[in-house]
Amino acid sequence: MRFMIIVKATAESEKKGALPDPQLMADMSKFNEELIKAGVVLAMDGLQPSCNGARVKFSGKSRTVVDGPFTETKELVAGFWIWQLKSIAEAIEWVKRCPNPHHGESEIEIRQVFEMEDFAPLLSEEEIQYKVSRRAELPNQTSNI
């Protein structure tokens, strides 16, 4: 199963032009190395402060663009990983080993990603029949199915 590991922002990380502290970066890259060696990481990235971002608000059919920065700092995302693991307990254990991503107080959130088997059958019987009938028109594929 996959998890999105979300590093929350802080006032410091939200400052305009803010770059991560070199020491924090070094600690974090050591941790990343461990994750990669353990075959756990699928993806990761850090995000720029929200002043470089924007939001699109939806209301029925109307769309309103709101430019950053956004105020609810602690709820903003500063970075993320996608990990593939056996259980949320394992994800928690890895997160506990993560260096504090900011100076002082900070928070990392763990969320499970939906997998195919979380959804009810995606194809109707009709769609399946269609696919089967179409197969007759397609060339044989002996590999790479």
Add this chain to the structure above:
Amino acid sequence: MAATDHHCTIEAVWRIEFARVIASLTRFTRDVGLAEDLAQEAFLAALEQWPQSGVPDNPGAWLTATGKRRAIDLFRHNAVARCKHEELARELDVLEQASPDLDAELDNAISDDLLRLVFIACHPVLPADSRVALTLRLLGGLTTEEVARAFLTPEPTIAQRIVRAKRTLADKRIPFEVPCGPELVIRLSSVLEVIYLIFNEGYSATSGADLMRPSLCEDALRLGRILAELMITESEVHGLVALMEIQASRTRARVTATGEAVLLLEQNRSQWDQLLIRRGLLAIQRAHRINAGRGTYLLQAEIAACHACAHTPADTDWHRIVALYTELAQVHPSPVIELNRAVAVSMADGPEAGLALVDSLTGEPSLARYHLLPSVRADLLCKLGRQSEARVEFERAAAITRNTRERDFFLARAASFEISTASLQER
């Protein structure tokens, strides 16, 4: 914290650490079976002690040290092994007095041990099914019950397989080492074969009823990714990782909700996992940076990548796929690869060219019972308008296949020609 929470935490720590703990203990005792027993004991000790003392700062080191202490106790009580014990005690002293720059050193030592563990679990002296079971047990961290469920095999059979494998390794005094020179090539191919077998066991399971089997794909991918970091200069390791990533990217698209397989060209490409495709392409790039000839895994990965990069089936670069199959057939001559190449040729240069290649394979004894040979031939004949010949070939394919769904499909296609011939006659 409740007892069950503690148990969960310790189990999670265990999953993260076990392979490295077993690897270190194997080097210490030179016995995989004993190392695993000791690691289990260390785990039990953790279950007993950690709820009170809390999880130590470096749980992996704690588990390894606990296992080593048990080993020394064991050897102390065993006169036969006394010499060994003295030697080990000395080693432990040296280890404990190791230089203060130990973090990096220790890390490297553990990585080396882990790699040795991979090679011993996949040693060709063991039958393939034992290698698979032992690898999943020692490196994948699966319990015997989980391995049994994944392979739809009774648990005692798997348990016995693992016990016997460990005994064989001990009896034959298989050294705990990473082979070098020409031996490395043979041994590495056994390691890659084991990982790919695990992957395919999960990949070929089309039913979603038991989630254990598809999760074998994840286990194999994780093993592959770990190996890629341990052996960064081996292009075939990256090739295998790339192949698995790209194949896994199609998981969502390749089976219908009712378990019906969807052929590659019919798959809904928007369901392909772009993250895994990107990882696969990156792994191919890593392999290319190593100056070595392309091996079978890398070539297969590149063929898979050709499909992964085509937005629609019509965008597929069939000429490139033909070239890759040609190279693959040279590296690994096989009639099945030739048949695949023939299909690619028919897509690149038309059915006539493909059929000429398929016809050259009809005398191949190893393909005599291979249902895809007549079915490919039937398809090409059909495209060339040679319907009565196509019908015979579909019937032949139906007679050979063991899969009832496939048989029905071939028979239906054979029957469709009868109808169209009949309607022609009416006119």
